Amino acid sequence: MSPPKSVAIVGCGWLGEALAVHCLKQGVEQVKGSSRHSERASQLQQQGIDTQVIDLPASRSHDLQQFLAADVCVFSLSPSTPGYIEALTQTCMHLPTGARLILLSATSVYPDCNNEVDEDTFIDAHNTNNPTQWQAERLVQRLVSSALIVRLGGLMGYNRFLLKYFLNKESITGADTPVNHIHRDDAVHILFRLMASDVEKGTFNAVAPMHPLKKEVLEAQARRLGITLPPQVAPYKQAFKKVIPKRLLQTLDYQFIYPNPTDFPFDLP
Template sequence: MAQKTISVLGCGWLGLPLAQALVEAGYRVKGSTTTPEKVEVLQQSGIEPFLLSFPENSPKTDLATFLEADVLVFNLPPKRTETGAQTYEETLAQVLVNLPTKTTNILFISSTSVYPDLHREVTEQDAIASSDSPSLLLRCEYQVQQAVGVHATIVRFGGLMGGKRHPGRFLAGRKDVPQPLAPVNMIHLQDCVGVLQGILQEEAWGETFNACAPSHPSRQEFYTAAAQQLGLVPPHFLAEKTTSFKIINSQALMERLSYSFVYPDLMACLADSGF
């Protein structure tokens, strides 16, 4: 069987370790970065580097060449501004219009932020992608799903932790933090990479998956313990009894991929030496 090529658009916190894991698994991997200094990092990891900038393509590289792959992983995080949202949609549109016929599978990295606080457990059916959605990510999910000749799988990740993202720093020292009893919806970097590898191995295309650890401690319990582990001042939470929340259900992912989380218990994960 011919070696498959995977292009990872965005080799940052998640994209780089994913690309490195794919190289180790025997794939030919192309990786993009906007930082010239990172080109050597990619090369040293066995990743074919591409210096890309959007919405205009950098003259130093060829977007079409980068997109020549069996699978494209679209892993660019949107910026939280109106201008940033517009640029994000323009970037996605530019990528989709330049897709060669060879690239028939897309892994689109989305977020569980697409779900409102429904005060209950939520599944993938609780947020439907559409062209006129007020949610940027749901509009973009729809664009990817409607791309001609493409089989797309959407992965909605929960809050990200692991690597250099230790949750102990997120709220340390803050005063009057709201929602102490709200459940936490998070996922460790190792599980992010594991989930994406599982989708590739199972060729689970045309799906939408939630990806979040199955345990959901309260914000107060989790962030207090996380700060204490780093020797930082724990956040001070308001004494609120009313909670606005959602609990992300990832059962569909676990069943379809037969996936077992590396870190299913977030409280136990805090004490792991991987941090």
């Protein structure tokens, strides 16, 4: 396995920036990132990322085509971005011949079936929990011959940790529901491993292999912060799925840095 010579990251946000910096450290010769805002682009430029201000969907297709001139393109825009599907369509249509596309998707495409799911679990437009993301996956499979779809679990680590989202809540629901999380460091390493591999296409779940209950993660983080959790209230167990990274483990033999979300390190607020 050898790293690509050039990478273009469409939507260089919290994960995209970390991936870009990692690519530079691993010797990728040209790492490009896009942002919709000039101030953000300047911040990325200071990290050594060749940054371009592109507001997708782009009115000037020539600018997009120049930006996408790379061995690997990572599409990292959020599905909540206005014009998301159109932006993805433009990206697919302007990829250079021979380039691989990596679509950052989400484990939320799986239905809440109260069971384990993996990459072979059947999903369609009727049972998916995330119709926009599912539509994006189908679009990429139809338009791009060399496409990898990476379904990320809930991204955690650094300034993102589960308890942060409950600090101002009066109560906790779904405490007995298992989580599907991944630490950003693992997400970055998985994406880079896929870039450097000879895998041309396929769908991969990028999620920690262990699925503690929400309350177990919250209790561990509360102990670290020395605070008392809000009370747990019904419904204690909500509809769920346990997302298994089966294909990732089989294809890459990936060893997780942080396999248990209960042990994820995070920055103290």
